[in-house]
Amino acid sequence: MNGSELFPSVLFRVGPLQITGTVITTWAIVAAIGSAAWLLSRRLRLQPGALQTLAEGVVIAVEDAIRAVAPDHVKLLLPFIASLWIFLVVANLCGLIPGVHSPTRDLSATAALAILVFLSVHWFGIRSQGLKRYLRHYLTPSPILLPFHLISEITRTVALAVRLFGNIMSLEMAALLILLVAGFLAPIPILMLHIVEALVQAYIFGMLALIYVAGGLQSQQLRQPPQGERHE
Amino acid sequence: MELSWSTFLLEIVNFLVLVWILKRFFYKPLQSVITRRRQDIEQRLAEAEKMREEAERLQREYEGRMNDWERERQRARADLQEEMKAERAQLEQALQEALQQQRQKAEVIEQRRQREQRHQLQQRALEQGSHFAARLLEQAAGPELETNLQQLLLASLAELPEDRLAELRRQLPAAGEPVEVSSAFPLSADRREQVRNGLQQILQNTVHCHFSEDSDLIAGLRLVIGPWVLGANVRDELRGFARIARGTDRE
Numbered sequence: 257m258n259g260s261e262l263f264p265s266v267l268f269r270v271g272p273l274q275i276t277g278t279v280i281t282t283w284a285i286v287a288a289i290g291s292a293a294w295l296l297s298r299r300l301r302l303q304p305g306a307l308q309t310l311a312e313g314v315v316i317a318v319e320d321a322i323r324a325v326a327p328d329h330v331k332l333l334l335p336f337i338a339s340l341w342i343f344l345v346v347a348n349l350c351g352l353i354p355g356v357h358s359p360t361r362d363l364s365a366t367a368a369l370a371i372l373v374f375l376s377v378h379w380f381g382i383r384s385q386g387l388k389r390y391l392r393h394y395l396t397p398s399p400i401l402l403p404f405h406l407i408s409e410i411t412r413t414v415a416l417a418v419r420l421f422g423n424i425m426s427l428e429m430a431a432l433l434i435l436l437v438a439g440f441l442a443p444i445p446i447l448m449l450h451i452v453e454a455l456v457q458a459y460i461f462g463m464l465a466l467i468y469v470a471g472g473l474q475s476q477q478l479r480q481p482p483q484g485e486r487h488e
Numbered sequence: 489m490e491l492s493w494s495t496f497l498l499e500i501v502n503f504l505v506l507v508w509i510l511k512r513f514f515y516k517p518l519q520s521v522i523t524r525r526r527q528d529i530e531q532r533l534a535e536a537e538k539m540r541e542e543a544e545r546l547q548r549e550y551e552g553r554m555n556d557w558e559r560e561r562q563r564a565r566a567d568l569q570e571e572m573k574a575e576r577a578q579l580e581q582a583l584q585e586a587l588q589q590q591r592q593k594a595e596v597i598e599q600r601r602q603r604e605q606r607h608q609l610q611q612r613a614l615e616q617g618s619h620f621a622a623r624l625l626e627q628a629a630g631p632e633l634e635t636n637l638q639q640l641l642l643a644s645l646a647e648l649p650e651d652r653l654a655e656l657r658r659q660l661p662a663a664g665e666p667v668e669v670s671s672a673f674p675l676s677a678d679r680r681e682q683v684r685n686g687l688q689q690i691l692q693n694t695v696h697c698h699f700s701e702d703s704d705l706i707a708g709l710r711l712v713i714g715p716w717v718l719g720a721n722v723r724d725e726l727r728g729f730a731r732i733a734r735g736t737d738r739e
Binding site: 266 | 498519524
């Protein structure tokens with residue numbers, strides 16, 4: 257066990273940017289998902305095949321999840337939330353491939369996703385309600401609660417990043433340790449646990465992101481009548 | 489555990505690129521297909537609902553028609569039964585009338601047959617009676633009877649009504665012929681004279697008589713004065729009885 261296995265190392269540099277294994281893996285994931293999506297989109301039929309049925313099932317499941325939390329903003333939130341879930345599932349499961357590390361075991365990657373969630377909350381909130389109405393919810397029910405709102409925003413974003421990073425990194429580390437100690441067959445249950453944990457962490461991250469974004473969208477909902485999916 | 493700003497920024501960019509790719513090549517096409525399929529399903533459901541409503545409407549219409557037909561059939565059946573009943577009653581009445589006519593006709597025929605039979609029996613009885621009487625009188629006839637009949641003839645002529653006597657008298661000269669006097673037995677000269685005198689008194693004119701014998705008369709005389717035939721003999725009387733009997737029976 258050395259540092260390169262626990263923490264991603266810089267493979268090369270492009271100007272000021274350090275290209276690590278996490279970035280390379282992420283590019284590969286993006287390329288794979290993008291290629292699969294492009295190939296699938298060329299073969300869409302009204303009478304779906306197995307792959308199209310699976311893809312439609314994924315989209316409909318995400319739509320249902322979003323509809324349960326923010327029924328008026330399904331089409332608005334679908335690209336971001338569904339992309340989070342798909343990317344996290346694939347990224348978390350990458351650790352099962354020998355020689356490949358999950359990008360989500362890198363705090364930089366999880367922090368980037370958490371920052372995106374943080375920004376998305378405000379982006380969608382300001383977009384749906386306007387800047388003043390959105391910022392006003394920080395002063396409700398009392399301006400005294402403003403510091404607590406701000407602390408909550410920061411801590412939940414940090415928690416989002418650290419939770420995913422900690423779980424996936426510890427999962428890989430535990431698998432590595434057991435592999436080193438127990439040998440050949442013992443890691444199989446750990447691999448099964450890896451699959452479950454990867455799916456659960458992806459679900460938790462995506463669901464929390466959905467709840468945060470929906471909270472930002474609906475922060476002033478009690479003060480205004482339903483407006484439907486006006487941004488869709 | 490350290491934070492690499494390069495990785496941080498590149499991960500943000502990578503994820504945004506992934507979001508764009510998936511939105512462009514995954515979500516929109518899939519949502520479009522799903523939307524089209526839902527529209528297609530909704531359209532088919534709407535068509536199915538429309539067909540179902542149409543089928544229900546047709547079913548109601550056909551049920552209404554069936555009910556109408558059933559009512560019409562029952563009404564026609566009732567009408568037909570009424571017509572058959574009336575026709576049957578009419579036929580029965582006609583049959584009764586025909587039977588009554590036949591019965592009456594048969595009764596008339598039977599009555600006629602009985603009357604004819606009775607008439608034939610009477611006729612036969614009369615004929616037999618006549619034959620019997622003729623044979624009896626033939627055996628019982630004689631000059632005495634003939635004399636009585638002669639007196640009876642002359643008395644009957646004398647008792648004729650005046651208008652008939654006048655008619656008889658007018659016929660006498662017009663005929664210009666002698667009075668034919670037939671008798672069953674030969675008349676003696678006295679009796680012939682008695683007949684001639686009696687006729688002259690009754691007819692108040694001179695009378696020439698031609699006497700002849702006709703045994704067929706059995707007994708008695710027959711006078712022929714022009715178209716008049718006056719008889720006072722058994723044969724004519726018997727025939728007269730039989731004729732009177734036939735005439736009475738025919739009536």
